[in-house]
Amino acid sequence: xxGTIASAIYQGLIRRNAVYLTxxxxxxxxxxxxxxxxxxxxxxxxxxxRQWKDIKHQYMVKEEEDDE
Amino acid sequence: MSLSSASSSLLRVCARQQLxxxxxxxxxxCQQRRGVSEASKSSSFQSPFGSSEEYSSTLKIxxxxxxxxxxxxxxxxVFSYFMAGSLGLASAVGAKATVQDFLVxxxxxxxxxxxxxxxxxxxxxxxxxxxxxxxxxxxxxxxxRTADEIKEAEDFDWKGLRDPQxxxxxxxxxxxxxxxxxxxxxxxxxxxxAGDYGGWFCPCHGSHYDISxxxxxxxxxxxxxxxxxxxxxxxxxxxx
Numbered sequence: 001x002x003g004t005i006a007s008a009i010y011q012g013l014i015r016r017n018a019v020y021l022t023x024x025x026x027x028x029x030x031x032x033x034x035x036x037x038x039x040x041x042x043x044x045x046x047x048x049x050r051q052w053k054d055i056k057h058q059y060m061v062k063e064e065e066d067d068e
Numbered sequence: 069m070s071l072s073s074a075s076s077s078l079l080r081v082c083a084r085q086q087l088x089x090x091x092x093x094x095x096x097x098c099q100q101r102r103g104v105s106e107a108s109k110s111s112s113f114q115s116p117f118g119s120s121e122e123y124s125s126t127l128k129i130x131x132x133x134x135x136x137x138x139x140x141x142x143x144x145x146v147f148s149y150f151m152a153g154s155l156g157l158a159s160a161v162g163a164k165a166t167v168q169d170f171l172v173x174x175x176x177x178x179x180x181x182x183x184x185x186x187x188x189x190x191x192x193x194x195x196x197x198x199x200x201x202x203x204x205x206x207x208x209x210x211x212x213r214t215a216d217e218i219k220e221a222e223d224f225d226w227k228g229l230r231d232p233q234x235x236x237x238x239x240x241x242x243x244x245x246x247x248x249x250x251x252x253x254x255x256x257x258x259x260x261x262a263g264d265y266g267g268w269f270c271p272c273h274g275s276h277y278d279i280s281x282x283x284x285x286x287x288x289x290x291x292x293x294x295x296x297x298x299x300x301x302x303x304x305x306x307x308x
Contacts, residue, residue: 006143028160
């Protein structure tokens, strides 16, 4: 079973260098997206309630009232 | 123990013998003596590679099966390639982030970008009036030109000017003239509605600009510069 998976990976991705390199760069792109999104989520979770986007509604509502 | 002492004494003898005799003879005698001594020695030490006395044991190969992988060669190969590819992936992401950080560092910051554009309501500017606003630290002249002034600017034979430029190249809408208020001579701020041509006059060295901001008289080499601007709707103007 492991051997078939390994040979499938080898035949599919590694055998041709162009495919190998392309998959590395595609993986880098996907990894970067996932890493950025994930680290932003972690940051927002740690700083919940302290960022401008969390408290913005309290002030923006007041401003609208002032305008009216 | 016996081997080491025997070989060291042998070496000592060889070294001594090399002095009086010729070198070739000494080496030959050393080899001869060595063969004799090795044949005569009886050691309990068992070399893993066998010894020259037993011919069959020269082919004795140590058993490395303990270290060999139980997986198939292909999966080991895939593992190696995966690790190399992961390293490539990580370095690609790192290189991209590094380059991007440098480039972002070089680009304009948010406060600069916020000042880069200025929006002006045009309804407040009556016809025939100048407005001077500050944009990127420089004055900008906005003139709401009257129909007479537009006609004067357009009908003038601009081909004979120092910096020949037709009026339609300098305005987007004929009634709105937008220019940087910096004299092209030495950078003074010209005075509006002054000078011999009804446009601008630079008090520093006496440059006269006409109602289209073109240089007509005096030391300035070029017409007043026209910044990038646009009219998002009828009543507003965005410079920048």
